[in-house]
Amino acid sequence: MYSVRDIAAQIIDREGGYVNDPDDPGGPTKYGVTLGTMVRLGMDLNGDGRIDARDVKRLTPEQATEIFVDHYFIRPGLDKLPEILQPSVFDMYVNAGNNAIRVLQRLLNDMGHRLAVDGILGPNTIFAATAAAEVAPRHIADAYGIARRNYYYDLADRRESSRKYAKRRDGGKGGWITRAEEFISPRYRLTPSEHAARVASWG
Numbered sequence: 001m002y003s004v005r006d007i008a009a010q011i012i013d014r015e016g017g018y019v020n021d022p023d024d025p026g027g028p029t030k031y032g033v034t035l036g037t038m039v040r041l042g043m044d045l046n047g048d049g050r051i052d053a054r055d056v057k058r059l060t061p062e063q064a065t066e067i068f069v070d071h072y073f074i075r076p077g078l079d080k081l082p083e084i085l086q087p088s089v090f091d092m093y094v095n096a097g098n099n100a101i102r103v104l105q106r107l108l109n110d111m112g113h114r115l116a117v118d119g120i121l122g123p124n125t126i127f128a129a130t131a132a133a134e135v136a137p138r139h140i141a142d143a144y145g146i147a148r149r150n151y152y153y154d155l156a157d158r159r160e161s162s163r164k165y166a167k168r169r170d171g172g173k174g175g176w177i178t179r180a181e182e183f184i185s186p187r188y189r190l191t192p193s194e195h196a197a198r199v200a201s202w203g
Contacts, residue, residue: 008069008090011068011091012064015030028057035055043055072094078090078121081126108132156176167195171199172195173192
């Protein structure tokens with residue numbers, strides 16, 4: 001099992017360097033850390049009294065790792081989840097915030113639990129996730145990855161500007177989908193034709 005820092009390093013590798021995509025609500029981002037996060041944490045890296053895109057550009061991989069471990073893993077309580085779920089939930093939490101927990105809560109409700117879908121990793125959600133993992137650990141990990149993939153597709157259905165993250169220009173799987181499928185067993189990954197059918201309505 002990878003350590004949390006190993007997982008954080010993998011997230012940084014996937015996220016890449018500085019970007020400022022006008023279609024991304026996060027705005028200026030580096031290694032997956034947004035300007036909004038840096039403002040919230042008071043990270044004035046160039047010491048000019050303001051926190052802006054220039055500070056984002058100065059962020060190092062080591063600083064990004066500390067942010068992810070402290071604020072996206074420990075503080076939300078992801079360390080209390082079963083180990084089989086931690087990598088995918090952590091990766092999605094960096095990408096989508098509390099929606100990573102909501103996806104898990106909806107999945108567990110579909111499995112017969114009765115949880116509030118509030119994006120908070122409280123004792124009831126932890127208990128339900130632990131119970132599911134004890135019965136069938138690989139099943140819950142795959143089911144979460146599939147639910148995560150469906151979340152991205154559904155988001156792109158509703159928000160046209162986000163479709164480029166789910167479908168490449170050549171029609172293949174976009175970054176959101178390939179990222180989710182990294183945590184799914186190969187037999188549950190969509191074939192190119194299945195992906196094409198899923199996004200056909202987008203034009």
